[in-house]
Amino acid sequence: MNALKATKTVSVLSASASAIREHLEDLKSLQLEHGALYKNDAGVVIFASEENATLFAPALLEHFDGRDAIVVYKKDEKVYFFATFNGNFIDEFEFSITDSDSNDIERLRRFCSLYPSELSSTPFYSNVNAEAADENSVLLDGIELPLSIEREKGFQELKSLKPVLASELEKELARTSTSKFPFKWLLLLSVIGFFSYLYFPADEPIEVVADDKNREVKVINHYLGLKHFYTDGKRGVNPKPILRDVYQQLMSAKQLRGWEISEVKVVNEGDGQVTEYLVLTSTYGLVAELTQFAHKGKYNLNVSGSEAFLARKIYSENIYNSYGRFHVGTFHNWLSSATDDLWDDVDYAIIPSQSETSSRWQISEAEITFPIFHPEDLESFGSLLKGFPYSFSYLEMKTINPYVDAWEAVVKLEIAGVETNA
Known part of the structure; x- marks a missing residue:
């Protein structure tokens, strides 16, 4: 022992x-x-x-x-x-x-x-x-x-x-599970609570109007879709836990003898499910060792010649417990500047969502391309996003130089909010 x-x-x-x-x-x-x-x-x-x-x-x-x-x-x-x-x-x-x-x-x-x-x-x-x-x-x-x-x-x-x-x-x-929070965490939560009070409005008031017979008629909350996006954990998914999970799997896979990950793909299916796909190539790798890795990570495994394909569902979290009318343009500008400062030659493209939203709010997608990306950058990028209204949509990584662990990466994030401050 x-x-x-x-x-x-x-x-x-x-x-x-x-x-x-x-x-x-x-x-x-x-x-x-x-x-x-x-x-x-x-x-x-x-x-x-x-x-x-x-x-x-x-x-x-x-x-x-x-x-x-x-x-x-x-x-x-x-x-x-x-x-x-x-x-x-x-x-x-x-x-x-x-x-x-x-x-x-x-x-x-x-x-x-x-x-x-x-x-x-x-x-x-x-x-x-x-x-x-x-x-x-x-x-x-x-x-x-x-x-x-x-x-x-x-x-x-x-x-x-x-x-x-x-x-x-x-x-x-x-x-x-039942123990009380230490005082320092209560203090932190009170600060977060105050921040949330400033950042998140209370539930949007439902308009009430009177018809010609003087009866009250309730009008639908136009921003209810924002609440669902940020709080129900289906369309909107917290990116940090996803990126950390991928990083941990990449590190674990390094222990495999004769196998190397050549491609990673992670997709938000939009229904609360996030699917991770790995492609590994073999140089005299042991299938038994790969099978052990797949079992431990709860992957489905398919081996074809010198390539192996692994897939699994991974845990996802909602972004917030409340919601706000976030200004889409402001958060695009901030993230574009931040990635440009921290990584070289990053391409930041804004793509309007094809999804049905509302005349009052929209979902906008950021497609960020990193020409050179390292596994450690997954942790750094996840920390950069933590606490902000970005939803994980898609990640693709392809190895370009295994000797220095360099990859090309594309990350897609969604932001739901308004175009004006009104």
């Missing part, structure tokens, strides 16, 4: 009890009914383990509270490694330095090759002395890692931090 690391870790892009419980059922089939849950605004991370296990990652995530950090903890011959980037838990590893065949040692090697810039720029905490091996790596009691000695933070901050004891996951879910 691991000393500090979970046996299995699952990231859930929803904080709903039903979504979490679905994963708990899968873990139960693996006899993993104990562990810990960590919740943040991105969803939930399930740390599943055997009974009586001690888990370091949930305690570290709670301590760092969204800060990026790397932790290297060594006790006797055991080494524990933890990383969080962009405010999100990325991975943890645990191995014995005397076991050269350890699966986690090989995983850590691959991890270091995937995240060189993050590793060199992120603060690291270690309970053993660090010294520079060269300008790109440090030695931690004989263990060489691609970290920057300038980012060393020592271990004093974490000295009193204790791992959490694994509990029954079902009980943990019940407890976290």
Whole structure:
């Protein structure tokens, strides 16, 4: 049994009890009914383990509270490694330095090759002395890692931090679902609530007129369609969770030996369903390993020669719990300027929607073409959109240079609102 690391870790892009419980059922089939849950605004991370296990990652995530950090903890011959980037838990590893065949040692090697810039720029905490091996790596009691000695933070901050004891996951879910919000979250929600009061109007008043017999006649709310677009999670879909999910799948697929993703396509079907398609090409790749990847990600898999086609439905969220008469032109201008500032040679096209809307409001589509796009840009672009009235419509990515992980990407977003400020 691991000393500090979970046996299995699952990231859930929803904080709903039903979504979490679905994963708990899968873990139960693996006899993993104990562990810990960590919740943040991105969803939930399930740390599943055997009974009586001690888990370091949930305690570290709670301590760092969204800060990026790397932790290297060594006790006797055991080494524990933890990383969080962009405010999100990325991975943890645990191995014995005397076991050269350890699966986690090989995983850590691959991890270091995937995240060189993050590793060199992120603060690291270690309970053993660090010294520079060269300008790109440090030695931690004989263990060489691609970290920057300038980012060393020592271990004093974490000295009193204790791992959490694994509990029954079902009980943990019940407890976290009913527990009260910490004060800092109540404060944040009150700020958001005030912002919403300014940004979102109350329900549009329904006009009341009198006919020639002096009876009241109710007139339809002309902006009710905007409410449906932003709140029912069918036509309007929050883009950030979708883009994060695609990024996570691209990172997971890098672990496949002999398989490379050559094309990604994600489509909002318009009925609350979002479908993701992946095309992988093989160079002596193992179908058994690909099948495992497909099963874990709940993909339908079809292999034809040296190509594999995967498809699945992915979780979608509504954009807001309320709505507003957003000015379409203003939000197009802002997004066009932002993408132009952050990426090179971006093409931003505005396409009127073919859908039936209303004489009072419209749906307008932005088609954004990135000639060079990297998987990490999915997270950056999603964060850029967070909190704004953009709905995910379509994503297509095609690899153009696998050696530097460069892609060409097209993203389509919809904005529903008005053309005038009246």
